[in-house]
Amino acid sequence: MRPIYYLGLLLLWLTACQGHKTESSSTTSDDRPPNVIVILTDDQGWGDLSFNGNRNFETPNLDRLARESIVFDNFYVQPVCSPTRAELLTGRYFTSLGVFDTSAGGERMDSEVPTIADYFNNAGYATAAFGKWHNGMQAPYHPNARGFEEFYGFASGHWGNYFSPILEHNGEVVRGEGYLADDLTTHAISYIENHQEEPFLLYLALNTPHSPMQVPDSYWEKFRDRELRQRYAGDEPEDENFTRAALAMVSNIDDNVGRVVAQLETLELAENTIVVYLSDNGPNGWRYNGGMRGKKGSTDEGGVRSPCFIRWKGNLPAGKRLDHIASALDLFPTLANLTGLDTGRLSELDGRNIAPLLHGESQDWQDHLIFNHWNGKTSIRSQDFRLDEQGRLYEIRSDRGQLTKVNTRYPEIEAQLQAARDLWTENTLGQGVKDRPxxxxxxxxxxxxxxxxxxxxxxxxxxxxxxxxxxxxxxxxxxxxxxxxxxxxxxxxxxxxxxxxxxxxxxxxxxxxxxxxxxxxxxxxxxxxxxxxxxxxxxxxxxxxxxxxxxxxxxxxxxxxxxxxxxxxxxxxxxxxxxxxxxxxxxxxxx
CATH class of the missing domain: 2.60.120.260 (Galactose-binding domain-like)
Known part of the structure; x- marks a missing residue:
């Protein structure tokens, strides 16, 4: 059966309250809808930013973007890449889309489900995706068949060579130029320039810091012998060279994000462009991550908490921090609302429009639950708690590292979340999984x-x-x-x-x-x-x-x-x- 919006869990979890406003936000003063740029990184943890307290390096461009944005302190994705990308692109739980693996065809989203690019393209936007797709290679799963008019990158998962590799451009085999993250950003910058006179949706899915840990010499030399001032807080051993390579790759990301932002300013598009920045899962190694438990592949906080910034200069408050939980599911309906699209058509999405939070309209906000699932393990995040895959309850506000179980202190909350997980599992797991050649x-x-x-x-x-x-x-x-x-x-x-x-x-x-x-x-x-x-x-x-x-x-x-x-x-x-x-x-x- 089709999952009911948030599966009716609020009947178990919260006292019913007045729903929030759903009217679309106004567009810009010249009645041209704003552009949208979504920048997604690959295997960058929440802690891989100096903005989030990492003293091993500096990320000045990302820090500046954060200061000019609304920053989510509790933003969640899935534990691995294909599920997060599917949820970001469709606003629906990946478990209901036929996504069950990161290779062998299990990464493909149900081709009948519209994507954010379909909606924006139908509304008159130019649409482009540059980088790592990882949600299906052959049409109708290919990005060109999912609403993106322009695609340059690679459609499978991890790539084995980051220096002038073989890629594809709208299905045709081509060769990249230089370091892959730089090349993808260069294409994005050119696209912005070529489409500055019309509204556009640009999805820049960078492939780093996913392994193999390849980065240009100029970045590696800065980190090769760097002393790590902060380390992973858990018992697992940290590979210091791996950490240094990841930091070097994120430093390169920082420079490339700076290039994109600079292009918007040069073309005087900054105030007419919504910029979203996030990662697809937790870090791909044991390294500083704010003391959280877990990494990529884990349904604990460290595996699913992501940085997320949303900037719209002159329209959204700069430097505002939001404590409310949100997830990649919410970006599709939220961006549709901010740009003035017909959000009534999106009522069946699992994600929700969080634009009221961005505008400070939180008095009637109705809290909800976020489900994280991978490899047979499911955990649930409420506004204050996480119930992990083993049924252990943690009060996240005071215990981000999930060190102290509070099941006996909050037995009613434990029971409510257990019931919620059972219902979600029954209604979503296995949906859309078919015999698909x-x-x-x-x-x-x-x-x-x-x-x-x-x-x-x-x-x-x-x-x-x-x-x-x-x-x-x-x-x-x-x-x-x-x-x-x-x-x-x-x-x-x-x-x-x-x-x-x-x-x-x-x-x-x-x-x-x-x-x-x-x-x-x-x-x-x-x-x-x-x-x-x-x-x-x-x-x-x-x-x-x-x-x-x-x-x-x-x-x-x-x-x-x-x-x-x-x-x-x-x-x-x-x-x-x-x-x-x-x-x-x-x-x-x-x-």
Whole structure:
């Protein structure tokens, strides 16, 4: 059944009170609606800011942004990236969208659920996303199919190379220029300049400080030997070099946020642009985080509390701090309200419009609950308490580190939150999880990517790493080996196919075949291309992800595909050498 707004939990939790006002906020004086920029970082903890008390480094641009913004002291996201991104983009709990993993197709949001970009685009906004998507690669899950007219970045999860990597621009494979976070910001700045005469929604999803811990030398040299004045407060060991690398990457983020803000000021757009800044989950390592328990992947405070600033110069008060709890779910309806969109259409969202809080209209505010879930664990945050996944109750106002259980002191609150969790679990977990093949050939989009991470290797074929997102297939040696993708062709047609692969000189001449149902195309891998693995020379600490290499596009020819579901199979017909190829990606282009 569809979750009722906040699942009716306030009947258990609070005395009913008058609802808050829902009228849309006014637009700017010239009747042009404000622009919106949402900057989302990857694995940056609440404590990775000097504004939040971190004395290991300075983040002057972010600190300035915070001073000019409304700052949320209790803002929450989910424990890992894809769930948070799904909730930010849709205003709905990720558990009801079919999101259940961060790879292997489990990161895809229900394609029938409108996104914030759909709403803004339908209202006349130009829309763009730059950076890490991680909510589906193939249309109708691709960002271009989710309301974003412009996309530059990568659609899978973590990326293996941050220096001039292979990316995509609206589905077409391209090469980035320079350090990835800098490159994404440069595209965002150009977009702002090119669209300054019209309202725009810009989603800048930076990929750092997610591992691999790669950062330009100029930043690393500032932190390589830096003494850490503040450390992680818990019992787990802190990797100091990892912390230094993360701080260096956040320092780079700080500079790039400064570049975006400077562009708004140069173009005199600052007072007509709402800027939102947040992270997608807690820190990706044990480091200073305000004494909170947990990190990325945890449903405790340290894993889900995020910095969040909202700036709208001249319209929202600068330097105001909000104590009310809020979450990524709330940004969609709130931004719709601030920009004057028809919020009546958003009444079924799980998020709520928090614009009244931004405007200081909190006298009738109705408190609510925030649910954090991952890997079978669910915790609940109310305005004053957190009930963790083990049923331990903590009074967060006085115990942010979750050190002292208060179950016996507040048995009624414990019972209410336990009942709330049971109801939320019953109504949301598993919703939208379906048997979903990978889609190919959407009629409205030219390109479809089938990366190695979405396929399965058989025979001697194995992955380059257990974490699939930036992995490739290796070990393809004989006629009995194959790579298989579970594919549903959405509309019949002819498609040109490129295979991104590497071929050793001794293996040149292998004949390979790509098959889907009764249709097939064959080609000869007639050119050697055997570059070395890369990444280790730029990693500041050892990585856990796959190393990468430069894959060459081999043209396989044209294949006719009929609509429907079948296996896409890549296999060899002739193997004159000891092996065939390592495989990273298939790219289909509708003719």
């Amino acid at each position: 990978y889609t190919l050939g959407h009629p409205d989009y030219s390109f479809t990517h089938l990366p190695a991470r979405d396929g399965s290797g058989f025979g001697a074929i194995s992955r380059s790493n257990k974490y699939p997102n930036d992995s490739f297939f290796m070990g393809w040696a004989g006629l009995g080996d194959s790579i298989v993708w579970d594919v549903n062709v959405l509309e019949e047609g002819d498609f040109e196919v490129d295979l991104y692969a590497t071929v050793k000189p001794d293996d040149v001449g292998a004949v390979i075949q790509l098959t889907h149902g009764e249709n097939q195309v064959s080609a000869v891998l007639d050119t050697p291309h055997d570059p070395p693995l890369q990444g280790m020379n730029r990693d500041r600490v050892p990585r856990i992800e796959s190393y990468t290499k430069e894959f060459k596009a081999f043209q396989l020819g044209t294949i006719h595909l009929e609509a429907g579901r079948d296996s896409m199979v890549l296999k060899a017909l002739e193997v004159p050498g000891k092996g065939v190829a390592d495989v990273r990606l298939l790219v289909f282009r509708r003719k």
